[in-house]
Amino acid sequence: MSEQKVPRSVQQRTVIKFLGENVPSAEIHHRLQQQYGEECFSTTGVFEWCKCFREGTEHVENEPRDCRPRTSVTEPNTDNADELIRENRRITIKELGAMLPISVGSVEDIVKYHLHYRKVNAWWIPRTLLDMNKMVRMQAASHLLQQFEDEGGKQAGFLQDNARPHTAKTTMETLWKLKRNLLTHPPYIPDLAPSDFYLFGRLKSDLQGMRFVDDIINQTVQEWIHHQPQVFFEKGIRMLPERWKKCVDSGGEYFED
Template sequence: MLTRREKLLTLPWQQRRYDHHRHKVQSALPAIDVGPPSTRGHVCCKLKKQQNEQERITQIELNNCRLLQRMGTIMKTNRLDNHWVNPPPREGREHVENEPHDCWLQTSVTKPNIDRADALIRENRCITIKELGAMLSISVGSVEDIMKYQLHYCKVNGRWVPQTLMDVNKMVCMQVASHLLQQFEDEGDAFLKSIVTTNETLVHYFIPESQQSSRGKQVAFFQHNARPHMAKTMETLRKLKWNLLTHPPYSPDLAPSDFYLLGRLISDLQGMRFVDDAVIQTVQEWIHCQPQAFCEKSIRMLSEHWKKCVDSGGEYVED
């Protein structure tokens, strides 16, 4: 019968492990002072150090007492931490939020700028962020903050629209799209061939070559409350007994001129520079050069957009 130690010494690696453990135990034992006893000089030096330390502590306490005697009234009744962080309840303050003061950093995201930006967007739904910044005299970053976090706008087919549609707007879009889709299923291609659509866009004398230029920016937005000259046109069409199709508000994704025609017009003209009114002739030539299938394709895409709008519950249709 082997003892515990003999079992530990059976294999070489166990022997090394045992020796290492024994060395650690021995090194952890308290060291025994086997040196010569302290002399009188050593004892006097140690006592002198203790005396100096005691004198230093006494001097600090004395200075503290003198400070309290001179500033005691202020320190006891008007502590700085109580005055700045936690005012007494008797002052009537019950909230912990920071109050307005002159040391706050100046920001361009103010109520007047937000209201003016909203008014400019409602007037021109295809205005750019740079143009808004120039009109408001603020930076592009501030305009982006206003558009995204204050007004909650996003761009759909080159137009500023609400980032999240209200339930009422979704219901209107879904009902209009469902009605038009049903009419298309009943009449077929004859219904699409009878559609006449119109829109307008602003073409500058110079269209820079940029990614955003190909998104159809500067497209005029026709709201449901039409402008005076548009109202006159609509009245004339009613007298001619034309069938006026309903177009829901905030729906550039359901207008073929927005999601197909004008975006390609701006894309083809980017990088060109015009003098005077030569841009008018260029746009007219571009329109006349387009084949008949080009416009037919935009009209035929309407049925797909109507179906996507109905299936998504009135949400924006993304290509």
């Protein structure tokens, strides 16, 4: 029995998904042209697929031609997906599918076309910010920038996101006892958190391609962190004032590097 041939479109999407995080879209298109010639995706097509995979798309197969609605795209599944995303902004499409449990394609429909989320720095965020969200982001960034300029960048501050363990009563009481200057950090702000726009990307790049068993990954991450020089962490922190200014200048919109 002859082996079923993989469609050229699926082959190309597989290549784009594999290269997309580390290779520029234009270079991917150039490589595909060399391999597939006239059957190569257009430049726009390659750029759009790169964007889709960076925002969390998992599948590379062709969509069904009958265009029938997915039966798993229901109101309960949509509500459950929204709740899971709000609890963990870094959850993946595949993890959502396993937890609901429904197909990856149905999860993508729910997340992108019903909940209208997209990814920034590996975080699920609303595709379109409300005016109030923009105002909160801009005011927070403006306040932090003014505080930095007034203090000449010499006053130490404590910056953390709004995860429940970080905002718990015991945590806040401990920070107060330690007399830490807690910096403002509103929701929907991964592009202004050094861990998201700086640290995790480099960690992911260095550990890419590795496979881990049990708790070895925890040990590996800790060793990676301990091996980074002090200047590595200083660089991420020193990028903050410039990013606060970008947020203010953009009127509170999201921005990516």
